[in-house]
């Protein structure tokens with residue numbers, strides 16, 4: 601992962617394509633594999649995660 605500062609990275613190649621998403625706020629990592637999942641899911645990963653990212657949406661500390 602050297603040089604990878606987070607965000608969405610899609611790798612295509614001789615093997616199965618993979619998409620990795622790394623949230624730079626909470627360091628949540630998710631990987632998608634497969635053409636369809638990447639085509640329809642990868643672009644939404646940052647958006648869907650940002651909606652639930654615990655770093656961006658703190659649930660509030662214990663009272």
Ligand SMILES: [Zn+2]
Nearest residue numbers: 623625626653
């Ligand atoms: Zn996050």
